[in-house]
Amino acid sequence: MNTSTKAYEQLLIRLKQASLLASCSAVLEWDEQTCLPPEGAEHRANQLALMAGLVHEQATNTEIGDLLEELESNSAWDEDSYEQANIRESRHEYDRVTKLPRRLVEELSRVGTLSHHAWVAARKQNSFNDFLPWLEQMIDLKREQASAIGFEGNQAYDALLDEYEPGATSELIEQAFLPLRKELVKLVAEIQNSGVTPDISILTRSYPIDKQREFSLDAAEKIGFNFEAGRLDIAAHPFCSGIGPGDCRLTTRYDEHHFPGAFFGTLHEAGHGIYEQGLRKEFFGTPAGNSTSLGIHESQSRMWENLIGRSRAFWNVFYQPAQEMFPEALSTVKIDDFYRAINDVRPSFIRVEADEVTYNLHIMLRFELEKALISGDLSPVDLEAAWNEKFKEYFNLTPDTPAHGCLQDVHWSAGLIGYFPTYALGNMYAAHFYQTAENELGDLNHLIEARDFSSLKNWLNQNIHRHGKRYRANRLVEVVTGNTLSHLPLMNQLKQKYSELYNL
Template identity: 55%
Template sequence: MTTTNIPPAYDRMVELLREKAVLNSCGSLLGWDEQTYMPPAGGEHRANQLALLAGLTHERATTPELGGLLGELKEFEESAGSESVLAVNIRAARRDYDRATQLPRKLVEEMTREISLAQQKWVAARKQADFSIFQKSLESIIRLKREEASILKKEGETLYDALLDEYEPGMRAEQVQALFDPLREGVIKLLQQIKDSSVEPKTEILKRSYPTDRQHELGQAAAAQIGFDFERGRLDTTAHPFCSEIGPGDCRLTTRYFENFFNSGFFGILHEAGHGMYEQGLNVEQYGLAMGLSVSLGIHESQSLLWENFVGRSRPFWNHFYPKVQGMYPESLNGVSLDEFYTAINDVRPSYIRVEADELTYNLHIMLRFELEQKLLAGELEAADVPEVWNSRFTEYLGVTPENDAQGCLQDIHWSAGLMGYFPTYALGKMYSAQFFKAAQNEIPDLSDLIANGEFGELKSWLNKNIHDRGQQYQARDLVKVVTGNELSEKPLLEALGTKYGEIYGF
C-alpha cells in the first residue's frame, strides 16, 4: 500500500499519538531524575509536576478528535490486512484510547501524585527497614488501583486481570497460574537436587573488595560490548535498578553497587542493558505508534534476562570476559580459577533479595508476589498485614525468613510506583527468554563460539529482526509461537536450568 493511499485521518492520528508520546517522555525524564539526582526536598514539587503532566497526557490520549479519527479509520484498518503496519498502529491506538477514555482525569492525576509521594515514603521506609512509614501510602495505592481495575475490567475478568492486561495484553491470571504451577514444581525439584549435591561454590569470592568505580567502568564496558549504544544512552546509580526510555536517542540505565558484592552491579547492568537494547532496537520511524513500541513487559523482561542469564552467566561468556575482570581486580581474584568464579556467580541458594536471587529461586520470589497482589486487590489481605504474611510465605517457599522489612516486603519499588499486576511478567519473561534463546541457538549453530570470542553482534541482530523490529505486530504469546514455532511453556526454561545446574552440581 503506497503512502498516496493513506487517508489524512491516519496522518492526523499519528500526529496526536506522537504528541502524547512526547508528553510521556517528559514524565519519564522527571521520573528518572526523581530516582537519581533530585534532592530530597524537591519531592512535593515533583509530585505536583508529574500529576499535572499526567493529566495533560491523559487529556491528549482521550481527546474526542482522536476518537473520531479512529472511527473514520475502521474500514481502512480492515482493508489494510491485520498484520500490516498501518492496521497494527490503528488497532493498538483504538485499544489504548478505549482504555484511557474509561479513566477519569481526576483519578489519573490523583494516582500520579500519590505514586510520586509513595515512592519517597518507600525510600525512607526501606532505608529505616520500617514498613509502618510506607503503610498508609500502600493503602492509598491499593484503593486507587481497585478503583482503576473496577472501571477497566471486562465481564468475566477479575480486578487483577484488568491490571495485568496493562502489562501483558491478552494474558489472564488463571493462564499465568497454569504456567506457574508446573514451574514451581520443577524449580523445587531442581532445588532439592542442588541441596543434595556435595558441590559447594566458593561464594566468598564475590564478597571480597570490588571498588565501585571499577565496577562502573567494567559494567559500562560490558554493556557496550554486548551492543548497548552509549551515544544514545547513559548509566547512573539509584536505589533500585531500572531502565528508562526517554525517547529516540535517549535511553537511561541505572544500577546499584556494593563494594563487597560483585554480582549486584555487574549483572544489574547486563540486565538493564538488555532492556535498553530492546528500546534502541525499536523502529524510530514508528515512534509513538504500536510498531515502534515493545510488545509487553514480559517480552521486555525476556530481553534483559536473555542477556543477563543466558549470555552473561554462561560459561562461554566468562571464557572471554574473565581475564578482563581478573585484571581489574587482581587483589580479589588472584589465584581464583575460571571454574571457581563461574561456579560462584551461578551459586544457588535461597536468599532474601529478589534482584540478587539466582536464576532458579528467583521464580519463587515472583510467585509469592503474584499471590499477595491478588489478595490485596481482592480485599483478602490488608496492607497492615503484609509484613507478617510476606515473611510467613517467604519462609514456606524459600526456607529462610527475612530479618527485617527491608529484606522483606520493602525491597521492591513496584507497589510504591503503582505497578500492581507487573510482577508476573518477570517469570513470564524467564520463560520467553528460554524459548527465544533456544530458537537463536538453532538458527545460529556457532552461537556459543561467538559468545566465547566476545562477538555478540549476530545474536543482537537476530533479536532485532525477530523481536524488536516487529513492535506490537503480535501479542506476546503469539510472538513466541511465530518466532519459536511453539506455544509458551515452562519446559524450555526448566530444561535449560536442569542442564546448566546439572553440569555445575553434578547430577
C-alpha cells in the same frame, strides 16, 4: 490520498503528540530517581501529576476515537501489518484510558511519586509501618483504577495486569506458573541435596565501586548497548527508561562487597536498553514503535543477564579482564570457582540478586500477594506478616528485616501492580528465543567465545525489536519460534546447566 490513508496519518499525529509529552514526563521521572534533592519530592509530585493529566487529556481526545472508528470501518490493511497493529493497539489503549477520570490519573501519579520517596526512606529505616499509609493509599487507588477499567468475573487484578501484558489474565498466568513451579521446586531440592557448595565468599570481597562501574560499562557496551544514545546512572532500584529515539537511560546500584549486584544488574538493564534502541525510530509514538509487552521486554534483559552473562563462554572472555580489574579479589581465584560462585543456587531474600533457579519462585510469591491485595483478601496492614509466612513456605527462610522482605521492591510504592508476573514470563520467553536463535545462528557459546555478540543482538533486532507491537506476546513467540509458550525450554536449559554444575 484516500480517506483511510488521511485518517491514519491524522491518527499517527495525535498518537505521537501524546507520546512526545509523555517522554517529557519520563525525563522528570528519571531525574526524580537519580538527582532530585529529598526536599523536592512534593514539588516533583505536583509536576508529574500535572504532566500525567495533560498526557491523559491528549490520549483521550475524542478525535482519536473518531479516527479509530473511521479506520476500523474502512481499513484494508493486512491483519499482521504495522498499520493494522497501530489501529488495533491504539483502540485497546484508548478504551482503557478513556475509562479513567483525569482526577484519578493525576492522583495516581502524585501519590506514586510521594509514595516512592516514602518507600526509599522506610527501606533505609527498615520500618514497614512508615510505608504502610502510602501502601494503603496506593492499593485503594489501584482498586479504583481496576474498577473504572472493568474486568470479567471477580479478578480485578486482570485489569491491572493487562496494562503490562496485554491480553493476559490471572488464569493464564497461573496455568503457566503451575508446572514451572513444580519442576523448579524439584530442581532446587536436588541441588540442595547434591553436596556441592560453591564458595560465594569470592563475590563479597572488596570490589572498588569505580572499577565496578568501569567494568560494567565496558561489558554493556560490548554486548551492544550504544552509549552515544544512552547513559548509566545510580538509583535506589535499577531501571531502564526509554525516553525516546537516541535517549535511553539505565540505572544500577553498587555495593563494594557484592560484585554480582551491580554487574548483572547493569547487564539486565542494558538488555532492556538494547530492546529500546532496537525499536524502529520512525515509528516513535505509535504502538509499532513500542515494546510488545513487559514480558517480552524482560525476556531481553533476562537473556543478556543470565543466558549470556552467567554462561561459561561469557566468562571465558571476561574473566581475565576481571582479574586485572580486581586483582585483590580475584587474582588467585580459578575461573571454575568464580563460575560456580556466580551460578550458586540457594534460597535467598533479595529477588534482584536471586539465582536463575529460585528467581521465578520470588515472582510467584509476589503474584499471589498482590492479587490478594487487590481482591481485598489481604489487607495492606497484614502484608508484612503475610510476606514472611509465604516466604517461609516458598524458601524455608524468614526475612530478618523488612528491607529483606516486603520493602525490597520499588513496584508497589510506584503503583506497578500487575508488573511482577512479566519477569517470570520473560524468563520463559527468553528460553524460547534463545533456543531458536541458536538453531538459526549456530552454537551461541562459540560466538560468545569469539567475542561475537553482534550476531545475537542483530538477530534479536530483526526478529523481536523491530516488530514493536505488531504482534501480541504469545503470537510473537509463535511467529519467531514456531511454538506456543511452554515452561519446557526454560526447564531444559536450567536442568542441563545445573546438572553439570552440581553433578546431578
